[in-house]
Amino acid sequence: xxxxxDQAWELSPSVALRPEPFGALAYHFGNRRLTFLKxxxxxxxxxxxxxxxxxxxxxxxxxxxxAQWGAYARAxxxxxxxxxxxxxxxxGEAP
Amino acid sequence: xxxTTAEANGAVGxxxxxxxxxxxxxxxxxICLTWELTYACxxxxxxxxxxxxxxxxxxxxxxxxxAVIDELQAMQVFYVNIGGGEPTVRPDxxxxxxxxxxxxxxxxxxxxxxxxxxxxxxxxASTDYVDVQVxxxxxxxxxxxxxxxxxxFDTAMRALDNLAAAGFRDAKLSVVVTRHNVPQLDEFKRIAxxxxxxxxxxxxxxxxxxxxxxxxLHPTPAQQRELYDWLVRxxxxxxxxxxxxxxxxxxxxxxxxxxxxxGRVVCLIDPVGDVYACPFAIHxxxxxxxxxxxxxxxxxxxxxELFARLRAPQDGGACASCRFYDACRGGCMAAxxxxxxxxxxxxxxxxxxxxxxxxxxxxxxxxxxxRDHSHRTAPRKRRSPGPVPVRIGRRPEPAAPxxxxxxxxxxxxxxxxxxxxxxxxxx
Ligand code: SF4
Ligand code: SF4
Numbered sequence: 001x002x003x004x005x006d007q008a009w010e011l012s013p014s015v016a017l018r019p020e021p022f023g024a025l026a027y028h029f030g031n032r033r034l035t036f037l038k039x040x041x042x043x044x045x046x047x048x049x050x051x052x053x054x055x056x057x058x059x060x061x062x063x064x065x066x067a068q069w070g071a072y073a074r075a076x077x078x079x080x081x082x083x084x085x086x087x088x089x090x091x092g093e094a095p
Numbered sequence: 096x097x098x099t100t101a102e103a104n105g106a107v108g109x110x111x112x113x114x115x116x117x118x119x120x121x122x123x124x125x126i127c128l129t130w131e132l133t134y135a136c137x138x139x140x141x142x143x144x145x146x147x148x149x150x151x152x153x154x155x156x157x158x159x160x161x162a163v164i165d166e167l168q169a170m171q172v173f174y175v176n177i178g179g180g181e182p183t184v185r186p187d188x189x190x191x192x193x194x195x196x197x198x199x200x201x202x203x204x205x206x207x208x209x210x211x212x213x214x215x216x217x218x219x220a221s222t223d224y225v226d227v228q229v230x231x232x233x234x235x236x237x238x239x240x241x242x243x244x245x246x247x248f249d250t251a252m253r254a255l256d257n258l259a260a261a262g263f264r265d266a267k268l269s270v271v272v273t274r275h276n277v278p279q280l281d282e283f284k285r286i287a288x289x290x291x292x293x294x295x296x297x298x299x300x301x302x303x304x305x306x307x308x309x310x311x312l313h314p315t316p317a318q319q320r321e322l323y324d325w326l327v328r329x330x331x332x333x334x335x336x337x338x339x340x341x342x343x344x345x346x347x348x349x350x351x352x353x354x355x356x357x358g359r360v361v362c363l364i365d366p367v368g369d370v371y372a373c374p375f376a377i378h379x380x381x382x383x384x385x386x387x388x389x390x391x392x393x394x395x396x397x398x399x400e401l402f403a404r405l406r407a408p409q410d411g412g413a414c415a416s417c418r419f420y421d422a423c424r425g426g427c428m429a430a431x432x433x434x435x436x437x438x439x440x441x442x443x444x445x446x447x448x449x450x451x452x453x454x455x456x457x458x459x460x461x462x463x464x465x466r467d468h469s470h471r472t473a474p475r476k477r478r479s480p481g482p483v484p485v486r487i488g489r490r491p492e493p494a495a496p497x498x499x500x501x502x503x504x505x506x507x508x509x510x511x512x513x514x515x516x517x518x519x520x521x522x
Binding site: 014016018020021022025027029030032034 | 117122123124126171173174199201223224226
C-alpha cells in the first residue's frame with residue numbers, strides 16, 4: 001500500500017467537525033458515524049490536510065514530531081476507512 | 096450510542112472508559128437531541144412516553160421552530176431525533192424537515208407511518224440527511240394493535256413497504272420490548288430484513304402513559320434473560336439505542352456506550368419549547384428551562400442548574416458495591432424516578448433481583464405524572480397501587496443519573512468510533 005503520508009487528502013465533504021475541549025467530534029452525514037478526535041494535534045492535522053500537498057506536510061505544519069508520524073499515519077488510515085477523510089484528486093493543482 | 100453505525104465499529108466497548116468520563120462532564124452542545132414537534136397524534140398507544148394525543152395550543156410556531164434549528168446549526172448539533180406525538184401530522188413537518196437539512200442539521204424522525212405514502216417515501220429516499228424510524232410493537236397485528244391501537248400494524252407495514260419500494264435504504268424498525276413481544280424477536284428481525292431495514296429494540300420505560308401499564312407490560316425476569324441472550328447473539332446487527340445496559344449483569348456489556356446521557360450528551364426539547372434532561376423524563380423534576388423564556392436552547396444547555404447537577408460526579412449509592420456496577424451503573428434514571436425508587440439505588444429491573452423488593456417497599460411513592468396530552472376518550476387508568484399519593488413539599492431532586500448511558504438517549508443514533516490517541520487508532 002502506498003504511504004498515506006505521501007498522498008493528498010482532505011476532510012470528506014459529508015463530514016462536519018465540531019471543536020470540543022478534548023479535541024473534536026466529527027460526524028459523517030452519509031454513513032452516520034460519529035468519531036471522536038481526542039487530540040487537538042490530530043484535529044489540526046485533519047483540518048490542514050486540504051491545504052497541504054500531502055499528509056506529511058500537514059503533520060509538519062501542525063508541529064507533530066517526526067517520531068510520531070507512524071502513529072498519525074495509522075490514525076489517518078482509520079479515518080480514511082470510515083470515509084472521514086478522502087484522498088484528493090490533485091490533477092490541476094499547482095505543484 | 097451506537098445505533099446506526101454500530102455494526103461498523105468494535106472499538107467502543109473497549110475504549111469507552113475515558114470517553115464516558117468526558118461525556119459525564121458534559122459537552123458544549125449535545126451530540127444529538129430529541130425534539131418532539133407536537134403532542135398531537137392519530138394514535139393513543141398505551142405506553143406513550145410523552146402521554147401524547149392532543150396538540151398543545153402553546154406549541155412552537157413554524158418561525159420559532161426555524162429559530163431553534165438555526166441555533167442547533169450554530170451549536171453544530173449534527174443530528175436531531177424528531178418525534179412527538181406523531182410529528183408528520185404537523186402541517187409544517189415537511190417544511191421543517193427540509194429547513195433542517197438545508198441548515199446541515201441531520202434528521203432522524205420517528206413515525207407510526209401514517210403519512211409515509213409512496214410520494215413521501217420517494218422524497219425521503221432522495222436525501223442523505225434523513226433517517227426514518229417506523230414504530231411497531233408487535234410482529235403480528237394482534238400483539239401490536241393491543242398496544243398501539245386498531246389498524247396501527249397495517250399502517251406501519253404499509254409505510255415500511257412504501258419506503259422499501261422507493262429504495263429508501265436502511266430504515267429503522269423500532270420496537271419497544273414488552274412481555275407480549277419478547278417471543279417475537281426473530282419475527283421482527285425477519286420483517287426488518289425483508290424491508291432492507293435495521294431492527295432497533297428499546298426498553299419499555301414507565302414514562303408518560305407507560306407508567307400506567309408498566310407493571311403489566313414490562314418483561315418478566317425470565318424474559319429479561321431471554322432478551323439479553325438474544326441481543327448477545329444478534330450482536331451489532333440489531334440497534335438498541337444502548338437502552339439495555341441495565342442487563343449487563345447477566346454476563347457482560349452489550350455493544351455500545353454504556354452510560355446515561357441525560358443532560359450530559361442528550362436532552363429533549365418538547366413541543367412547547369421546554370427542555371428536559373431526557374425524552375423519558377418529561378416531569379418538572381427534570382425540566383431545565385424553556386427555549387423561548389430562558390434565552391434560547393444554547394443558554395439552557397450551558398447554564399441550567401439541573402444539568403450542572405447531572406454532570407457533577409456521582410457515586411453509585413446503594414449500587415456501588417455491586418460487582419456489575421461498572422457496566423450497569425444502576426440502570427435508568429427515568430425508570431427509577433417514575434417507579435418511585437431512589438435515584439441512587441438499583442433499577443426496577445435490576446438483574447440481581449434488587450428491583451422487586453424495592454418496588455414492594457410500602458414507603459415507595461410514585462410521583463404524580465408530568466404533562467398529559469392524552470385524548471380525552473376514556474378516563475386514564477392508573478396502575479395497581481391505587482390512587483397516587485400526592486406528596487406535598489419539595490419536589491424530588493434528581494440525583495445524578497447513573498453514570499451509564501443510553502441511546503434512547505438521542506445518542507442511540509451514533510456510532511462512536513473512539514480515537515483516544517493516534518496510537519490506538521488502528522483498532
Ligand atoms: S438511562 Fe438516562 S438517558 Fe437513558 S432513558 Fe434512562 S434517564 Fe434517559
Ligand atoms: S445492583 Fe445496581 S449496579 Fe448491580 S445490577 Fe442491580 S441495578 Fe445494576
